[in-house]
Amino acid sequence: MSLKIPLLVIFVCGAWQCRAYPSGAPGCKPNSLPVSEYDFIPSHGSTVDDQNLPYYVNATNSGKEWTVVIWAENSYFKGLLLRVIPLNSSNTVTGTYVTMPSDTRNCSDSDATHTNADTNHTSLMFVWRQSDAMTGDVYFKATIVHTKSTNYKITASSVPNPGTTVTPSASTQTAITMSTAPQSGISPDPECGSTKGCLSSCSGGACSYLITWQKRGDLVRFELMIMSSENRYQAIGFSSDNKMGGDSVMVCKSYGGTVTFELGHTVGTTYSNLPSLTGTGVNVLESSQTDGRVRCVIERTINSTNSYVFSLTRSWHLLRAIGPLPGGAVTYHSTRTASSSQVDFLSASLITEEQPDNLMVKIHGSFMMIAWVMFSSIGIVTARFFKDGWEGKTLMGQKVWFQIHRTSMVSVFLFTVSAFVVIFVDVGEYREVVVADDRDYLKYHPILGIVVTSLTVINPIMSLFRCAPTDKKRPLFNVAHFLVGTGAHILAAITVLFGMNIDRSNLPVEASYVMYAYMAVFVVIEITFELHRVCQKGLNSNNHVAMEMKNFGDKSEKSIQFEESPMIKKEVFLYFHMLLMVAFCVSMVVILITS
Structure with a gap:
């Protein structure tokens, strides 16, 4: 009984919270709930408040109406929490949002947030009207989020003219008195299209x-x-x-x-x-x-x-x-x-400006995903764990495992080289990735791509000059072939993940989650097959039970062997692995193409 009560309380509280915050920032509070400074901190794991992010807030008032502009410089943001805060905590903020952009909503008299985390915003304008009963000064504070997996910025309306501001306790907060009317963003020019x-x-x-x-x-x-x-x-x-x-x-x-x-x-x-x-x-x-x-x-x-x-x-x-x-x-x-x-x-x-043409980027990304998420994953696992499969059968004069491996790796070579050519034609030269926030590691995407492409070209050339299986130097080739191939696969996975987070790819955060899931599943599959191989080696010495029956009369010996046949053929697990890799690849390509 004592356990059921806490569980019931947790369930009811969780269900209430889901109803209260169906979308947007959980810190967006209705009038009936108390507000807190902690409301501005997103529950996004290890992300932190980064004051270097290019996000800004400006506020001006005209009579009882305040115009608040939130904008990003050379970047975009997906989420926000905006709040009207009294400079004097004893005052009460009362009013309403009379103008709100699409994909936003207000939670109370003072709070507003986003409703669609997939929309990229460069600027948003809110108009908030104070009530007649409101007294005292206010400022507008916001949390602005680039994506869920990246850092955020907590900032406030900009400083107006000297002598009309008061700074609250938090260094990022700036108060604007009712009497000031500083410039808020850039107003559209009414002469555009007529005289200009x-x-x-x-x-x-x-x-x-x-x-x-x-x-x-x-x-x-x-x-x-x-x-x-x-x-x-x-x-x-x-x-x-x-x-x-x-x-x-x-x-x-x-x-x-x-x-x-x-x-x-x-x-x-x-x-x-x-x-x-x-x-x-x-x-x-x-x-x-x-x-x-x-x-x-x-x-x-x-x-x-x-x-x-x-x-x-x-x-x-x-x-x-x-x-x-x-x-x-x-x-x-x-x-x-x-x-x-x-x-x-x-x-x-x-x-009007041309819409960015991302066709070449989509082709580049799709080819890399097909090459490494699908073909490389299949080719590596087949060569490493299924050389003894298919009971020695051949396909077109070669063992089945070798045909699968060779076809997969040739496809990796073709798709990778094609992807490299496509993106080089698009940008025309080597160019560093420009990052709008502090994710400087994304700048290594082009370098890693060049390394991966180089390893992809080197490995088949090595294969052309491999020695015979019986040659005493063959183990050296096997080790080199394994290191180059596996190294290229690991670097390619990292490179694809970096590419998904570059602004130009314009991919939702869910694409990265699919990539993380693929990487985790592939590692689990590798470990599982490796453990199976180790166990199989141990069983091979014991899976035949020999019973020697000796006839003392005629000195003859008979051996009886019992062999265990697996219920499911080993190759079935490879087919299941192939389906998983195809599913991951198709999911990523669809997200990329439709983004």
Whole structure:
């Protein structure tokens, strides 16, 4: 009886919690429940609060309405918890969310969260209206989560103008008084499409970046704005196609607290800046940074005498790039997009960016999964544990196990080399993976991929020059063949797992879970077959019972042997292993293709 009561209590509490939080952050509390600082800590295992993540919160008020913008710089987030908090704990927060983005919900007067953990958000805007009974100052605090398996950031609304802020006890909290109205993100330009041409990324009334151009007599005024932290740049390029190379470039840089503008050009994938704006027909009107908004405003002549500043009398593809500024110098971009068509910069048109083409990435990933999750897993297990299978039968003049092994490993070679060629054609050169958070280990994905491909090519070449089975040096080949093959398989599994977590793959966290499950199952299968082989060797010396019957009269001997036949043939377990590996492979490929 004493055991049943606690179990019943646990069951009822667990069921109540499931009803209270069907989706979103568990810390999103209804009005009837007390709130706590612990509500902001996700229950995601070993993840921690990482203040270096590029996630930000801005809040402004107009009368009784507060506009709150949450955004990510060159990244995205899947989950969040947003809360309105009184600066004075004796005050009561009362109000309601009057505007909420899709895939979000409010849990109470003060709390809001996501409803779909599969959606990638770059920016979200909430409008919260305070009640007439509310008094005192507030600030907006949020937990922003990249993915469930990665770190999160707890942050609060940004600091308004000096003299109007009060800092709470937690270093990440910033209070904003009711009377202040600082800039909140980037507001959409109402002149876009009428007097100005525009390229932007806006959601819920807030933009993460905005680029405009407007013809003014013999000049064109450009405005480049982006929500960004320091030591980053936003650049636009004028290109005859939608690819980098031979382009005229304008760059707005924020480094060390100072915003500057520069011109440059590209040769292939190499960028070079112009030493001066003299003689280019370009004048800088403004370069500033306010509340995380970096802004450059310039005017340039329609026709420049400088060959690196292209004429605007013709249309160009508009390239946009964002990247870091180590030492203040423009380096390879972390994000690059292109306009969906050529742009007439003398007209007021609304431009959209091409959707990222991930076809080659999907083919690359699918080929690698087919090669290593399916074919390699089958080929390795067959060669290691089933050489004595099929009772010595042959297939096309060779033992069955050898035909399965050879077919599998040839398939590994073909799919791996094809995957390597596909991704190299896509990126055009060796390129480091740009990581938006602190998962620096993902940068080793290209290097590991090259190593795996090299081992994949080396192993069959070794096989072509193997010595005869009876040669005294054959054991050396066997060891080398085993080490290269097994090493390639282990590195390939790690490389595939890293690839699943790269932002460009855009895979949900469930894909990694499937990969973890595959790795665990494969290890269990290897251990099981190895234990079976060891036990079988021990039984082979005892599975024949010999009874010697000696006839003292005629000195004759008879031996009687009893053999145990297994109920299930050994090969059945290999077929089951094959089905498991195919199932894992198909699951991963389907997730990749449909993501």
